[in-house]
Amino acid sequence: MRDLELYIFGSTKSKRALAEKFASAAKQVLFPRMENVVVNIELYKNLLEDEGVCGDVMHEDDREFTIRLDSSMTKEDFATTLCHEMIHVRQYCRKELSQPTGRTMVWKKEVFPTDLDYHLRPWETEAHSLESEIYNRCDNIVTA
Secondary structure, X not given: OOOEXXXXXXXXXXXXXXXXXXXXXXXXXXXXXXXXXEEEEEEEOOHHHHHOOOEEEEEEEOXXXXXXXXXXXXXXXXHHHHHHHHHHHHHHHOOOEEEEEOOEEEEOOEEEEOOOOHHHOHXXXXXXXXXXXXXXXXXXXXXX
């Protein structure tokens, strides 16, 4: 069985390498025993400027995800945002978060509209509360 399968596209070789290191470390920290997780990481220049997000994640299939990241961020912001999105991957894998329809999200069995204000989304609150700690733990792994 495979642990984590990563496919990284776009940007520069160094940004792709950074994404690989932090995604692998985040998987080790966030869901070390989970198998058969596939993460596609797409790096875009000026994603924030063009679409208003630094990053996002799409649940493609059971354990397959696509993370989009703004490659023009600083190294620390880039890695922190990747850790934030990997927290969402864990939420989906654990079945804490799902999107059964285009208009609803389900967080721990409670239904929310997809247009709920970003800052009121409990899955985002959790990801924001953990992202710095996860970044620091991953940074220790990456720089060890």
